[in-house]
Amino acid sequence: MHDDETAHPDRVTSRGIARKLRLSQSTVSRVLSGSKDYQYSEETRKRIQAKAEQMGYRPHAVAQSLRQGRTRVIGFCSRHGRLDARNVFLAEIIGSLQRDCSDHGEFLMLQSFAAETSDDVEYGELLSGRIDGLILHGNDDDPLVRRLSGSSLPVVAVAGRVTGMPAVLCDDFGGMGLAVRHLAERGHPRIGFTHGGRRLASVRDRIEGYLAAMADLGLEPHLIEVEYEEATPALAAIRSATCPLTAVCCWNDVTALVLLEACVTANVLVPADLAVMGFDGLLDTRLVGQHLTTISAHWPEVTHRALDLLRMRMGGYETPDETIIDVSVHVGLTA
Amino acid sequence: MHDDETAHPDRVTSRGIARKLRLSQSTVSRVLSGSKDYQYSEETRKRIQAKAEQMGYRPHAVAQSLRQGRTRVIGFCSRHGRLDARNVFLAEIIGSLQRDCSDHGEFLMLQSFAAETSDDVEYGELLSGRIDGLILHGNDDDPLVRRLSGSSLPVVAVAGRVTGMPAVLCDDFGGMGLAVRHLAERGHPRIGFTHGGRRLASVRDRIEGYLAAMADLGLEPHLIEVEYEEATPALAAIRSATCPLTAVCCWNDVTALVLLEACVTANVLVPADLAVMGFDGLLDTRLVGQHLTTISAHWPEVTHRALDLLRMRMGGYETPDETIIDVSVHVGLTA
DNA sequence: CATCGTCATGCATACGTATGCATTACAGCG
């Protein structure tokens, strides 16, 4: 009934089991890791498995990693936002990645976001053998990102193109086309686009998509750039256009919501006075999300595909440079 | 200008540097890891550092971990919700943990949430030496959690008590006292409390806090339990009480927001007809958050303290069983 | 009876680092 070990048995090791059973460590290791290239008597196998169970043996993951040259750990690094209660995007991305890794017997490790640590230290950590591959959310302007694209670490970019590495993104360009056409079909003649700067590749793609669709429809574009998520000036710009806009596409959902709040304050009726569209489809549908008309990107599919590609890279296979995941219109009450 | 290595130099190792410099691996290791117990000639140090720089040496984290018996990786596991765009709570907790780890030169690894993997596999992974310690969000009803509290892995619980391990929580009990008193001071005679089940320890504490405060004020309590976040029945219960309630505390912010939506639909004016209070203070203040009156818990402080305690545990020190972090009233427009 | 193939297991090593102990060289001192 009681354990015949003394005090703290420290770690239970394959060698420990071998000693108890008067077998060699290699036999124990082979049986417990289920190596198919060798054969063992049924009796030995039973004995080993029973003893392992009894002693509570767990193979030491670090030793396995050192021996096998792989850790089964995937890193994730965002060079843009930071994860907190307000960042619905990162929450969705990281959550999806985590579940996907879990399903494949892998682990997700968060690499430091933002620049609390120096780029050099961060780069060193990424290449220190702790992770087998990296999912990256960043852009070309970033020195660390550029350095990574030249390194030997397998990396796949998500939600943004990075030269020199495969990327998986939602259809930012096409999505804006859907948005513009959705509004045009409802008879809106003057459709604007608001954003808070072109730093992200996604934003640039969405702007391009907007401009292309507008040109395609023979409509005059109205780009409105304001400080990050400042809605009041945006609304002012919308209303004070040569001829006030009747509809506006926001570069993402949060921007759209902030604008909606400003509309309430300014007594602008949505969608009667102004139709509003978002982009991302990440908002909690139990709350405000169901009301917002938006373009739903399918982020779990993006991360799923990104991990697929990363695994191919880690296996040494070639991968397509760019993978684009379809988006769809989610019709709410605001447009 | 160009590297004198052939093809792929594989990994640059301390032994590799030693060979180039006709030194021993131990000297290289000692210099590069800055061991203070030994002395080296200034010249040797320069040579080694220069060569390491030139060859792009990065110590192999896995080998270090094996040798030193510690990985500098902290695990996080939530046995309740899953991380996605809707889960503001986990996003905040995980984000705070990550930044705090980063500041201490540690890494945060996400252990599989929910039950996609079997408890047994999960337990094995947790004890496989991959992490030095674990921050846990779970409760006593969970077999895996109970097993962990008996294991040799240092664990600290956050946002919920678990018997057998230290816990760091926000003041759920006292917070509800603040909420009730806030409402009572504004003259509300009939204050209710809505929740979606007592599974979480936090919910139970908040209920206790509510009941205690009500008793203290000599008011009659009204507990309303509905299916998780079903607001319509909750509102019905509120309105159909013997005498309709004038104020209600919701067990968290999301519940409160859903209730607010139901109020709009049912034409109930907030706060005139019904005052509403939330709990957590995690909602995006750029959006709806600033309007909701709520009890702000300071989650970054909770996770910070939890990591402190975990580090003490990992160092073999004793720790207090329970640490409670103060909360405060955030006055919005709903109560 | 000698040879050979197969089965079951053991021996030895490598992954890359950190570190206790040994060694060399040399200066200071009596």
Next chain:
DNA sequence: CGCTGTAATGCATACGTATGCATGACGATG
């Protein structure tokens, strides 16, 4: 000159696993 102390470095090992190669036993076959 011999002894001792210290500075600078090397040697050997351990962390725990996986795996190539070798070994012994035994039955089958010529």
